[in-house]
Amino acid sequence: MRTIRIMIVDDHEVVRVGLRALLERRPDFRVVAEAGSAEEAVQKALDHRPDVVVMDIRLPGGNGIEATRRIVEALPETRVIMLTSYAEDELLLEAIEAGASGYVLKQIGSDELIMAIERVARGEALIDPSVTPRLLRHVRAARRSAMASAFRDLTEQELRVLALIAEGKTNREIAQILFLSEGTVRNYVSSILSKLGLSNRAEAAAYAVEHNIKAYLDEGLGSA
Known part of the structure; x- marks a missing residue:
């Protein structure tokens, strides 16, 4: 049986004592260190090299x-x-960006905490179910913002032309699909390349795919 070496970090001694008592009921858990401050946590982690750190914010x-x-x-x-x-959204996102593998609230049950430590020790990521919906909303909002930023300088018609370029359509095919003249399509293509700082259709197609223009148009973001 593999022993999971754990460090507990909390500025309240009573919390550390309680967590140690809970965790050391498990024969495969061993608390190798405790810390009550950020600086002490870093130093003791370097000294003891735990598998899992249970960290207060x-x-x-x-x-x-x-x-x-x-x-x-x-x-x-x-x-x-x-x-x-x-459970603040900002703290959750900062913790994930800092490299935390799990984020759970102190209201968690003892069995759930033990399971969380086991999962994180196996290399899994774990977010408390009560904050997961907010995290997903942030992810979706960030995705929409990134797409909007990528295409913000283009008109609706230029977006349609760019999407068709990404599908490999020629100017003639685009003209037929959008009921435009080929000359008008060429003008749109030139405008798209200029606005996006690109050199040719291949670069435009790659840009559109990279920034997921299909999802952008499907979500109606280009018609705002």
């Missing part, structure tokens, strides 16, 4: 997110679970 001398970033950079094999009372 609010800590004296810094915060758990910055400590997580430093630990993950120095010890890529160490996984960090944020165990916190805070």
